[in-house]
Amino acid sequence: MKVTINDIAELTHVSKSTISRVLNNSGPVAEKTRKAVIEAMDRLDYKPNEIARSLSLRRTMTVGIVMQDIRNPYYANACWHGDRLLEEFGYSAVICNVDNDPEREQACLNSMGYRSVDGVLCIGPQEETANIVRAVEEMEIPCVLVDTDPEIAKIDTVTLDNVYGGQLVVDYLVSLGHRKIAFVTSDFTSAERERRVGYSEGLKARGIEVDPSLIISQGEGQWHRGECPSLMELIRNGNAPTAIFASNDFKAIRIVRLLHRLGLSIPDDVSLVGFDDIDAAAMVTPGLTTIHQPIDKMIDIGVRILLKRMGGLKGPTEHEVLRAWLVERESTRKIR
Amino acid sequence: MKVTINDIAELTHVSKSTISRVLNNSGPVAEKTRKAVIEAMDRLDYKPNEIARSLSLRRTMTVGIVMQDIRNPYYANACWHGDRLLEEFGYSAVICNVDNDPEREQACLNSMGYRSVDGVLCIGPQEETANIVRAVEEMEIPCVLVDTDPEIAKIDTVTLDNVYGGQLVVDYLVSLGHRKIAFVTSDFTSAERERRVGYSEGLKARGIEVDPSLIISQGEGQWHRGECPSLMELIRNGNAPTAIFASNDFKAIRIVRLLHRLGLSIPDDVSLVGFDDIDAAAMVTPGLTTIHQPIDKMIDIGVRILLKRMGGLKGPTEHEVLRAWLVERESTRKIR
DNA sequence: ATGATCAGAGGAACCGGTTCCATTCCGGGG
DNA sequence: CCCCGGAATGGAACCGGTTCCTCTGATCAT
Numbered sequence: 132m133k134v135t136i137n138d139i140a141e142l143t144h145v146s147k148s149t150i151s152r153v154l155n156n157s158g159p160v161a162e163k164t165r166k167a168v169i170e171a172m173d174r175l176d177y178k179p180n181e182i183a184r185s186l187s188l189r190r191t192m193t194v195g196i197v198m199q200d201i202r203n204p205y206y207a208n209a210c211w212h213g214d215r216l217l218e219e220f221g222y223s224a225v226i227c228n229v230d231n232d233p234e235r236e237q238a239c240l241n242s243m244g245y246r247s248v249d250g251v252l253c254i255g256p257q258e259e260t261a262n263i264v265r266a267v268e269e270m271e272i273p274c275v276l277v278d279t280d281p282e283i284a285k286i287d288t289v290t291l292d293n294v295y296g297g298q299l300v301v302d303y304l305v306s307l308g309h310r311k312i313a314f315v316t317s318d319f320t321s322a323e324r325e326r327r328v329g330y331s332e333g334l335k336a337r338g339i340e341v342d343p344s345l346i347i348s349q350g351e352g353q354w355h356r357g358e359c360p361s362l363m364e365l366i367r368n369g370n371a372p373t374a375i376f377a378s379n380d381f382k383a384i385r386i387v388r389l390l391h392r393l394g395l396s397i398p399d400d401v402s403l404v405g406f407d408d409i410d411a412a413a414m415v416t417p418g419l420t421t422i423h424q425p426i427d428k429m430i431d432i433g434v435r436i437l438l439k440r441m442g443g444l445k446g447p448t449e450h451e452v453l454r455a456w457l458v459e460r461e462s463t464r465k466i467r
Numbered sequence: 468m469k470v471t472i473n474d475i476a477e478l479t480h481v482s483k484s485t486i487s488r489v490l491n492n493s494g495p496v497a498e499k500t501r502k503a504v505i506e507a508m509d510r511l512d513y514k515p516n517e518i519a520r521s522l523s524l525r526r527t528m529t530v531g532i533v534m535q536d537i538r539n540p541y542y543a544n545a546c547w548h549g550d551r552l553l554e555e556f557g558y559s560a561v562i563c564n565v566d567n568d569p570e571r572e573q574a575c576l577n578s579m580g581y582r583s584v585d586g587v588l589c590i591g592p593q594e595e596t597a598n599i600v601r602a603v604e605e606m607e608i609p610c611v612l613v614d615t616d617p618e619i620a621k622i623d624t625v626t627l628d629n630v631y632g633g634q635l636v637v638d639y640l641v642s643l644g645h646r647k648i649a650f651v652t653s654d655f656t657s658a659e660r661e662r663r664v665g666y667s668e669g670l671k672a673r674g675i676e677v678d679p680s681l682i683i684s685q686g687e688g689q690w691h692r693g694e695c696p697s698l699m700e701l702i703r704n705g706n707a708p709t710a711i712f713a714s715n716d717f718k719a720i721r722i723v724r725l726l727h728r729l730g731l732s733i734p735d736d737v738s739l740v741g742f743d744d745i746d747a748a749a750m751v752t753p754g755l756t757t758i759h760q761p762i763d764k765m766i767d768i769g770v771r772i773l774l775k776r777m778g779g780l781k782g783p784t785e786h787e788v789l790r791a792w793l794v795e796r797e798s799t800r801k802i803r
Numbered sequence: 804a805t806g807a808t809c810a811g812a813g814g815a816a817c818c819g820g821t822t823c824c825a826t827t828c829c830g831g832g833g
Numbered sequence: 834c835c836c837c838g839g840a841a842t843g844g845a846a847c848c849g850g851t852t853c854c855t856c857t858g859a860t861c862a863t
Contacts (some may be wrong), residue, residue, distance in 0.1 A: 808860085817851085824843105825844080
């Protein structure tokens with residue numbers, strides 16, 4: 132049987148209250164008593180029951196991390212950072228995977244209420260803005276959204292300037308002499324949609340007209356199977372772009388294989404740029420030129436805001452916006 | 468303020484006990500009363516407090532998943548499977564990352580006791596057998612070890628036959644005509660050590676002498692920085708093997724880049740085989756020939772054993788051993 | 804009519820902690 | 834010598850549920 136605070140009380144002939152006091156250093160305890168209590172705890176190998184503690188304190192020292200897909204290294208990495216930082220502050224993370232499913236996202240957010248977490252960090256939510264807001268309000272628990280639609284005004288957010296990131300890519304490619312640049316996306320997240328805007332605006336700013344046939348949008352499902360028929364077709368028709376901008380590294384890596392299969396060389400025949408700078412981007416051959424998304428910093432800021440809120444700080448909602456930068460590797464080169 | 472069972476009781480003029488009965492379908496309740504209670508719950512948007520429930524029932528419906536490194540896709544994938552399956556049975560997973568640190572592994576295992584999880588799934592523990600056993604016994608909570616040292620007799624385990632897997636690789640390479648096969652490892656986990664045994668035995672079985680200079684062992688740290696000086700040296704000295712067997716895909720993918728940098732082509736100059744079949748193995752160029760480790764099946768079996776134990780089943784410890792198989796991609800070819 | 808049976812509901816103890824309040828005991832100042 | 838104040842401790846209520854036991858009243862067979 133588990134040893135409880137009562138067992139310690141009985142053994143030391145001291146009341147529960149006093150035991151609790153030495154446990155939490157709350158209130159005065161005579162040095163002699165303290166010693167005796169601590170010794171008894173050691174002897175019985177006493178471990179306070181966190182559940183009982185949580186019930187009493189109405190505080191669990193856990194925060195929920197809600198994310199789209201733990202198998203995606205981008206999220207796994209984010210999750211790792213969050214977990215580590217939270218741990219430093221005595222919290223433990225309950226990770227919650229929603230598998231890119233809006234319904235599960237809703238359900239998961241709601242379940243956080245049941246699970247009595249003290250706060251929620253939501254990374255890359257895909258659900259409609261309004262639904263997110265409603266769910267968050269319903270839980271009555273501090274919540275910070277990281278890497279999300281920046282239009283959400285009522286909740287604290289940490290976002291990346293994806294439009295700027297998209298422009299960065301185009302600027303860079305144009306500076307290498309490219310003018311025929313394709314954009315490949317699934318338009319799945321708001322981040323992707325913003326990157327698309329950056330792509331268009333970047334081109335315009337450089338005086339290049341946006342060619343709709345070079346914008347290839349295709350659902351996540353096919354990407355998971357590693358296919359992109361529209362891109363293949365574009366190339367087979369002899370309309371191959373000289374550079375491809377993929378809306379994230381995951382897709383970029385798929386494209387490496389597709390081009391390889393078509394006998395096209397990267398970067399000799401076509402330059403390729405990704406977005407996110409996941410670990411694999413540096414491991415792949417050729418090394419992928421990409422936009423480094425400072426997810427660790429974003430998580431860091433997000434967690435710190437959350438900690439403040441959990442500490443009881445009210446005040447106006449915060450909206451941090453960060454900028455990404457380009458990492459040049461081997462998948463891009465000057466056009467001949 | 469949160470609405471509790473007492474608020475419902477007050478509103479419906481019914482006792483707590485009855486509310487609890489309709490909540491859990493335990494014991495008889497008149498249809499009229501049930502209706503009224505349910506309506507009141509809806510009206511006040513009542514959500515039972517899981518913490519209080521856990522305290523009372525001494526059961527949290529959570530299980531801890533302890534693993535080495537969530538950023539490693541192999542573990543992320545395993546974690547995902549575990550989480551999903553547990554969810555099906557009404558449990559939620561608390562993931563616990565130990566970052567390849569034996570001390571954290573110990574601490575984490577212990578903390579599971581505090582956190583009152585109902586069970587623990589430990590994936591790829593690296594700690595000394597004896598320590599693991601002690602920690603697990605100390606928590607007095609069901610625990611299943613997946614992908615671990617199979618010598619642990621006192622705890623349920625699910626393991627891969629890594630020796631067999633290693634032999635598989637050697638057999639395959641020899642059948643392609645290779646005789647000078649290097650083995651690259653960090654000897655970090657027991658899995659790696661067994662694969663090494665498989666490598667040696669496979670060679671012997673084929674009548675090839677094991678050349679110690681072809682076994683390259685090097686700590687995890689350098690791998691994380693993407694380096695392998697010993698392998699580089701071996702090749703620069705003109706002793707390049709015709710095939711390389713990496714102890715896992717992670718290392719294999721690093722090696723792809725190293726060889727690329729040395730101007731060696733895969734598979735034309737040297738064949739490369741990994742182990743694990745992580746997602747990236749199929750995404751990388753050239754596609755990596757590797758051993759498919761059925762981690763999903765291993766997790767599946769592990770979770771089912773754990774569920775039985777949590778259900779109260781005693782009985783002798785179980786030890787499942789699975790076999791992996793080879794997946795041929797583009798990183799290997801017949802020797803000229 | 805009567806006793807047995809049982810559905811339906813309430814009361815109270817319990818899970819293992821925390822905390823407010825009351826009580827005791829002590830020494831020091833008036 | 835008495836009173837006051839504060840340190841040390843105990844007692845009891847509380848957090849929000851579950852569950853055992855008891856009690857009531859209706860139904861049914863005898």
